[in-house]
Amino acid sequence: MGRKPCCDKVGLKKGPWTIEEDKKLINFILNNGQCCWRAVPKLAGLLRCGKSCRLRWINYLRPDLKRGLLSxxxxxxxxxxxxxxxxxxxxxxxxxxxxxxxxxxxxxxxxxxxxxxxMGIDAVTHKPLLPSMNEDQQLNEQPQKQKMDENDGSEIEFGIDEVPLIQPHEILNSLSSSSSYSPSSSSSTTCLSLNNKTLGQPIDDQLLSFDWENFWGDDYNFSLDLLIDENSLFEK
Incomplete structure (x- = not known):
């Protein structure tokens, strides 16, 4: 069931109010006071709906009405x-x-x-507004973009400490597991061979007892001849 209408709207006037209608409504309310709005149109001699009379009085005609923006x-x-x-x-x-x-x-x-x-306040709940996910992502991405820009303009530097140092005994141990050296070969890797007797000796003794003649081959004899010739020159 719907709400009962305030009056029969047959033959009632619609549209803007005239000055004469405003005067009739003002005189009636000032003399009689506010009463049932359904009865006001007939008592005031107006061909208007009771709701229209009420809204006209409250929103436009009452004497204590304030105009302008709220303070x-x-x-x-x-x-x-x-x-x-x-x-x-x-x-x-x-x-x-x-x-x-x-x-x-x-x-x-x-x-x-x-x-x-x-002010950062929700107009419905009157609680502080929470930042959205997009704003959080933008805030997190800004420092990352700055770091990327800084890295693009800077040269990459390598520190000496990052390169692992190889100790002499590690070289000798790796050489002991390899095959003998062939000077005529075209391979890029050089292989040395150590006797089993020298593996347990100190590093200096291993170097002295190493068979350098077999390692260098013909080049070893050639280098020795050069050294002998140079020494003979100095003796002279």
Missing amino acids: ETEEKLVIQLHSQLGNRWSKIASYLPGRTDNEIKNHWNTHIKKKLKK
Whole structure:
């Protein structure tokens, strides 16, 4: 079941109010006071709906009506009442003399909502706004982009400490497991062979007891001849 209409709308006037209609409504209410709005049109001699008379009086004709934007104190009161009552504008308007529910609602949507958003407050829940996921991702990506830009303009430097150092005994141990050297071969790897007797000796003894003649082959004899010739020159 729907709500019963306030009056029969057959033959009633619609559209903007005229000055004569405003005068009739003002004179009736000032002389008789506010009564049942359904009976006001007949008693005031108006061909209007009771709802239309009520809205015309409350929003435009009542003498205590305030014009203009809401003040700061009124805005604070509206925010406080909205946090408790929600969008019950008529109830909120009852706490602000001279202000209409429609005026307060329009001011809320056009001014107060934007102010609350700038302050970081949700206009519905009146709680601080939470940052969105996109903003968090952008904040996390900014430092990473800065690091990438810095690395692009800088040269890569290698430290000496990063290169592993090979000890002499490691070389000798690796050589002991390899085959003998052939000077005529074209391979890029050089292989040395050590006797089993020299493996347990200190590094210096291993180097002295190593068979360098077989290692260098013909080049060893050639180098010895050069050394003998040079020494004979110095002796002379």
